[in-house]
Amino acid sequence: AYGGIDIDKRHERLKNLGLKTLGPKAMSEKATVSSKAKTGENIPADKGSITEVNQREGIDEYLFDGDMLLTNEQLAAFENNLGDQTRQKRQIATYAKPWPNKKLFYYFDDTITAENQAYVRKQLKYLSDRTCITFVENATATNRVKVVDGTGCFGAVGMIGGEQTLSLANGCFIVGTVAHEFMHALGAVHMHARHDRDKYIRVNLTNVPAERIQNFNKENNTIIYTPYEYGSVMQYPSSAFATSGHSMVPLTAGYARTMGAQAISFYDIRMINWFYKCNAPCNGLKTTAKCVNGGVPNPRACATCICPNGYGGTLCGQRKAGCGATLAAGTAWKSRNITVGSTATTIVRDAYSMCTDWITVVISVSQNLKQTSFSVS
Numbered sequence: 001a002y003g004g005i006d007i008d009k010r011h012e013r014l015k016n017l018g019l020k021t022l023g024p025k026a027m028s029e030k031a032t033v034s035s036k037a038k039t040g041e042n043i044p045a046d047k048g049s050i051t052e053v054n055q056r057e058g059i060d061e062y063l064f065d066g067d068m069l070l071t072n073e074q075l076a077a078f079e080n081n082l083g084d085q086t087r088q089k090r091q092i093a094t095y096a097k098p099w100p101n102k103k104l105f106y107y108f109d110d111t112i113t114a115e116n117q118a119y120v121r122k123q124l125k126y127l128s129d130r131t132c133i134t135f136v137e138n139a140t141a142t143n144r145v146k147v148v149d150g151t152g153c154f155g156a157v158g159m160i161g162g163e164q165t166l167s168l169a170n171g172c173f174i175v176g177t178v179a180h181e182f183m184h185a186l187g188a189v190h191m192h193a194r195h196d197r198d199k200y201i202r203v204n205l206t207n208v209p210a211e212r213i214q215n216f217n218k219e220n221n222t223i224i225y226t227p228y229e230y231g232s233v234m235q236y237p238s239s240a241f242a243t244s245g246h247s248m249v250p251l252t253a254g255y256a257r258t259m260g261a262q263a264i265s266f267y268d269i270r271m272i273n274w275f276y277k278c279n280a281p282c283n284g285l286k287t288t289a290k291c292v293n294g295g296v297p298n299p300r301a302c303a304t305c306i307c308p309n310g311y312g313g314t315l316c317g318q319r320k321a322g323c324g325a326t327l328a329a330g331t332a333w334k335s336r337n338i339t340v341g342s343t344a345t346t347i348v349r350d351a352y353s354m355c356t357d358w359i360t361v362v363i364s365v366s367q368n369l370k371q372t373s374f375s376v377s
Contacts (some may be wrong), residue, residue: 002112005072007062008063013134016062017079017197017214049260050180051240053171057152061211065190067089067154067181069235069337070095070167079218083096096135096158096187103134104159105141106166111149116173120147123178130269130306131185132278132299145185152202158187159299175352176233176262183234186272191228192237192248197208200228204242212241226267231309232263273299323336323355334347 054060057129064070070078075094076197095254099105138144143159150167161177168179192201195218203216229235237260238246241321273279273296282288282302293307295316298304305316312320319326327336340353344375 005069007150010075011062013075013209014061014214017217031284046285048171048174049237049240050172050177051236053169054065054152054154055241057169059154060215060241063154065193065217066212066215066236067152068184068189069154069156071156071160076323078217096189097160098187098276099133099143099159100277102132103136104145105136105138105143106135106145106147107139109146109148112168113149116149116168117302119173120168120178121337124182125270126181126264127179127272129300130298132270132276133272134282135182141325145182153181155181155184157184157189159185174262178266179264179268180233183268183272187275188234188268188271189219191230191232192240193217194224194228196224196228200230200251202251204246204249207242208247209241209243215241216247223275225271227264229267230258231265233261233268235259235261239348258307265355266306269297269306287314291315295332310358312356319358320354320356322354322356324358325358327356329359329361 051060054063054066056135064078066077074095078233108120112120127133128135128144141160144163145155145166146163147166147168149169150165152167152169153172155166156164156327164185166185168178170180171176174180191197192203193216197218205213205216208216230252236248238248238250238256240260241247246256248259250259278299281298282297282299285302288302289295289305291307293308293311293316295305295307295311298306304314307313307316307320308319312318323340327334336357338355338357
């Protein structure tokens with residue numbers, strides 16, 4: 001599963017990498033939560049995320065950034081670029097090789113149940129329907145991903161060549177995790193590793209063990225295609241790798257709960273489409289959709305749009321279909337209770353729920369919103 005990598009040497013190499021680049025700062029500076037963070041915001045413990053699963057399995061210290069199985073050559077490329085501010089800045093790693101002809105070949109090991117195979121196919125269809133990437137099941141392709149029920153959630157970054165392993169063990173089959181690992185396979189790295197992350201989050205290493213400090217190194221050899229997004233499926237939870245408290249604090253108040261989201265975001269899709277030049281076929285076509293509200297043409301169907309959260313319809317000019325309502329603001333306060341799911345349900349669903357409310361206002365009316373409570377069960 002580790003591609004011939006000496007895991008003991010890799011563990012020591014990663015530990016030294018973290019201590020060399022971030023360790024002195026962590027040991028000499030008592031990191032504090034940013035004053036811009038929402039005061040008193042209580043974030044539930046990180047349960048069920050990739051980092052929590054891999055820590056529980058005892059493998060995160062052997063993986064780059066907690067779930068990335070880099071080749072020795074890829075790790076050397078990262079080490080060589082540390083501290084080099086002249087490199088082109090990216091969120092797709094330059095050491096990640098794209099899949100030729102926009103086709104990623106994969107197959108399931110016998111350890112993956114039929115139910116979990118169907119779950120993976122569902123997540124890959126969501127990505128394929130919105131990008132130009134085709135996921136092809138083929139166990140004999142020259143270059144392929146072998147999906148196994150291994151130890152934890154991890155995989156290679158980009159196309160390695162030959163057969164590469166993508167592990168989805170117990171705890172990995174939740175919304176977002178499958179997409180996260182396959183996005184690594186496509187070449188994506190983590191949001192918090194971007195070179196510009198300090199404009200958006202404060203990294204707090206106070207409660208991060210020495211062996212895990214390397215997970216907060218910045219990528220100087222990656223391509224930035226999209227704005228920083230707290231809700232990206234590639235953004236770890238705010239408590240990732242910390243023994244307690246926050247390891248990452250958003251500098252925009254109120255976004256700590258958003259970090260670690262399990263839904264594939266609009267910008268996650270755009271990042272893939274930019275990297276693989278998916279939108280090129282739509283350019284110049286008379287039938288290409290004229291999207292509104294920040295939407296972009298869907299490379300799978302240029303006459304339709306991929307819409308940012310909250311928008312839907314062919315051109316992103318409508319409220320997103322599903323639960324929610326269009327409300328009219330007035331001069332008096334109105335109450336709205338929103339319930340998603342049921343407390344009677346104890347199983348983990350294989351899809352996420354999103355409700356969208358639109359609020360219309362008369363220009364002369366000042367609009368105010370107040371959230372009185374929020375709970376997750």
